């Protein structure tokens with residue numbers, strides 16, 4: 001079993017330490033995993049400051065949110081990877097980034113990413129036209145939105161993410177259901193197009209347990225049944241992902257997420 005979405009420091013002030021890193025290996029081993037994909041989120045690194053301009057300028061909440069989290073340099077992460085990459089561990093480890101795809105600054109992002117060479121890059125949609133739709137702190141903003149339009153934009157941005165050719169994987173497609181809003185429309189054509197683009201660009205999609213783990217135990221686990229079935233019918237590569245934000249959550253829900261791919 002594999003967990004392709006494990007946050008490493010994720011703002012933890014402990015810093016890049018070998019003993020802390022080895023803790024991930026131990027938890028992964030205990031969870032029966034063969035491989036983990038460790039990542040940091042681009043919003044943690046000052047090198048990506050210009051990418052988040054439309055996010056900061058959207059409102060004060062988001063400006064403060066970014067300021068609180070963007071406090072490290074990607075070089076510290078890269079230095080750490082160099083220190084451990086030749087050591088053999090009982091669990092295979094890939095190092096990468098979860099990259100926010102923001103169409104308004106996609107060209108700037110592409111230029112920044114060119115400078116680095118990670119094992120993998122997974123693209124995620126957390127912002128729609130500047131708005132962070134999955135933030136508990138501004139959940140109320142959903143009430144002023146047209147849910148159908150929000151869903152259409154979410155998918156359009158994921159299509160552009162795929163077409164950018166920058167990524168190996170797509171993080172948590174279906175995260176748009178985070179607060180339970182569902183559109184009154186048939187999404188089949190959107191799901192089909194997403195499947196086609198993932199295949200065209202050789203990308204995997206996550207079957208992620210992140211919403212259930214980090215938002216609410218009441219949210220359905222992983223991809224919704226229709227999206228999952230369309231991705232499977234089109235033979236899209238699907239990988240299981242915990243979206244663990246802390247070390248003890250490595251491998252969370254992975255057996256259940258794995259089972260969904262076999263039924």
Ligand SMILES: [Zn+2]
Pocket residue numbers: 098124126171172
């Ligand atoms: Zn994410």
Ligand SMILES: [Zn+2]
Pocket residue numbers: 005007098243
């Ligand atoms: Zn994540």
